[in-house]
Amino acid sequence: MSSPPIQWYPGHVAKAIGQLREQLRLVDVAIEVVDARIPLASRHPELDKWLGEKPRLLALNRADSIAARDLKAWQEHFSQQGIPVYPTNGQSGEGVPRLKQAILQMGQAVNERRQRRGMRPRAVRAVVVGFPNVGKSALLNRLLGRRAVESAARPGVTRQLQWVRLGGELDLLDSPGILPPSLPDQRAATLLAICDDIGAAAYDPERVAAYFVDQLLQVQPQAQALLQQRYGWLDPIPPGSVAVQELAQRRYQGDTERAARQILNDYRKGWLGPLALQLPPTSSPPARG
Template sequence: MAITQHYKLNLIQWYPGHIAKAEKALKEQLKLVDVVLEVRDARIPLATHHPMVNDWVGNKTKVLVMNRVDMISPAVKQIWTDWFKQQGERALFTNAQQGKGVTAISKAAQAAGTQINQKRRQRGMLPRPVRAVVIGFPNVGKSALINRLVKRRVVESAARPGVTRQLRWVRISKELELLDAPGVIPIKLEDQEAALKLAICDDIGEASYDNQLVAAGFIDIVNYLMATVITETTEDEIVANILPAQLLMSRYEIDPSGFTGDEFLHALAKNRYQGDAERAARKILTDFRRGSLGQIPLELPLDLGLS
């Protein structure tokens, strides 16, 4: 279960036309696929789970990929590994930009498809490459993962949502073919807390949200996580392993614990940017997205399993 918190935000909605077309095409192509690689953002593994994925997967094998593992601590990685195991799922962690963990993804996809060729041989048919599809929200690293699997740049990859707009097949090896699909997102973002996290992580289009509201929401989440982690754990060392110590104080010289997100944003604007709250908001979001604030998860299971 995710940590919950209520935010007074304008409605965040984003559903570009190309996504509707891509989703329709994806459903057609899924009939040809043996394995589904679902890529999520390791900082927000619940918010980047599309509610329709399980319906799309059906009886096919699913490989769960948590990308951007470099942006969470080893302790947080272990917490999520254990949590997903309890849910009956095995999470594989990658840093697609650097190629970390990618070999394990290729092996998992091929292993999942082995049964396909065993059945083909039993029917007197020749084996064929395993067909896998890479799906997930925009900007979670799907194209970067494919480029690493192929070991060359075959699909466009950029640190912004909505770059991939069409489906295309990419041959990885004699054993594996991958379908690169554009990011898919629910037609309506019912969960506005999840939408906020998508905006913070730059996983939806910038035109869909207000930077100041999102930056203030980020501060509220950090304060909430800090309070939750400290409540659930007793040792400072464990807390530090989950969240960086004084993660905002050391960067901005303002202690966020005494402020709401909105108050912190305006205090930072007053101290550094001549009262320009928009500039302060962009600074906070850019610092987080670049990892300048340290390894910060925006979601943790309620039961951290550490107390």
């Protein structure tokens, strides 16, 4: 199963990366936000280097988009790596109070050091960082308890860094979605495209939808029945590219792009149910068939 080529060149990102790296020097805690449907694909490959030893929390956002068993598997995976992980839903607010409390507790060490030096306590400074459209701004608004930054279900809404203060206990830095200049791992890039974490101009929807069908059948045992029920494909479901063409013929007068966008939109909106596209490396995906 080969992945289609994904290419982008978001001009504002290079500037944002430089600004973010400068601001990270002022931050006490980093909140790395990833998409629960694709936790590994949505982790920035340079973030470990940028953060160094800085304390970090992982927000497994859109936690309601995957099955409970898969969410538990991802929590165990990251916990075994020593990364504190918190399932969240930036839209509903579920899991956000626990995340906020963890941020404040992690930041207490900063004020303890300040007090030992004879300095007054100050607000904990935390940064919310991650790929575009993983839900950073919605999560930040939930942490603040008000709509302080613009949020929308599309990449690229946040265009610049901005500090937002929560009383006197927490200062949050909202950052634009940070994509690397290129992603050598094209499978990961394709998963980002499927989940709408990369702008639509960067990929061919027909090839991405075909890859999605193949990936879902490989990873999720219930996908066969779900796809048959939704789209009327026969058993066994054909390879993704053929499946998209068949759907286009039956429903959209041969318009394969429209069929592809329908499939991707159905998944993004959750109309296929809670389905992860990545499982932890220790999980064995079921055989197709």
